[in-house]
Amino acid sequence: MQSQAEEVVIGTDDQRIIDAASQFTDDIVMTSPDHASGTERLAEVLALKNWDENTIIVNVQGDEPLLAPAHIELLAEALKNNTKAGMVRLARPINNIAEVFDPNVVKVLMDHQGYTLYFSRAVLPWLRDSFTMQAVEQQEVKALTKEANWYRHIGMYAYRGTALQQYMTLQPCMLEKTESLEQLRVLYNGIGIHVSIVHEEPGHGVDVEADIEKVELLLKQQI
Numbered sequence: 001m002q003s004q005a006e007e008v009v010i011g012t013d014d015q016r017i018i019d020a021a022s023q024f025t026d027d028i029v030m031t032s033p034d035h036a037s038g039t040e041r042l043a044e045v046l047a048l049k050n051w052d053e054n055t056i057i058v059n060v061q062g063d064e065p066l067l068a069p070a071h072i073e074l075l076a077e078a079l080k081n082n083t084k085a086g087m088v089r090l091a092r093p094i095n096n097i098a099e100v101f102d103p104n105v106v107k108v109l110m111d112h113q114g115y116t117l118y119f120s121r122a123v124l125p126w127l128r129d130s131f132t133m134q135a136v137e138q139q140e141v142k143a144l145t146k147e148a149n150w151y152r153h154i155g156m157y158a159y160r161g162t163a164l165q166q167y168m169t170l171q172p173c174m175l176e177k178t179e180s181l182e183q184l185r186v187l188y189n190g191i192g193i194h195v196s197i198v199h200e201e202p203g204h205g206v207d208v209e210a211d212i213e214k215v216e217l218l219l220k221q222q223i
Contacts, residue, residue: 066203086163
């Protein structure tokens with residue numbers, strides 16, 4: 001609500017979320033429980049709200065409660081400025097070796113214009129000379145090297161309405177299923193994804209159950 005968004009909508013298939021959200025808003029959409037991803041849910045919201053196909057929709061996922069309003073505005077502006085993109089996402093530099101090898105941290109590779117080459121839970125790029133299998137297996141890789149830059153994908157993105165409509169006509173692809181990353185369906189089918197780099201920490205997300213307690217503590221500190 002603190003961003004410059006023209007409208008803020010909560011889309012969910014869970015009555016518990018509706019009950020909680022109705023305490024502070026009436027703009028809630030009940031969606032199908034059969035969606036395989038947040039992107040599919042977003043496409044249904046687009047249709048139910050009858051938004052124009054040129055509308056820019058920023059998806060703030062429930063597991064990223066500490067994202068700043070500035071990030072919403074950054075995504076919307078990036079989509080306006082990168083006309084070849086149907087979708088934009090955020091990423092930040094990885095600053096420790098544990099994140100590089102953590103499969104819960106999604107890595108993203110970009111070209112020189114900031115357009116995505118690939119998303120993966122694996123180590124991308126892989127430093128052939130530094131990351132020998134023996135060094136990795138024996139946990140001898142202790143620090144980042146200067147030979148490559150790693151970027152961590154942040155779970156927040158924006159779509160053009162046209163790209164959302166196209167997404168719903170596409171079948172899940174092998175890469176999407178293998179990595180369990182819905183954005184790979186977009187890349188696989190030739191829809192451009194631009195990445196905006198942020199250097200400040202956007203706030204702790206909830207990737208695994210252990211993150212819940214950490215995020216709840218941070219939220220209490222903001223009250």
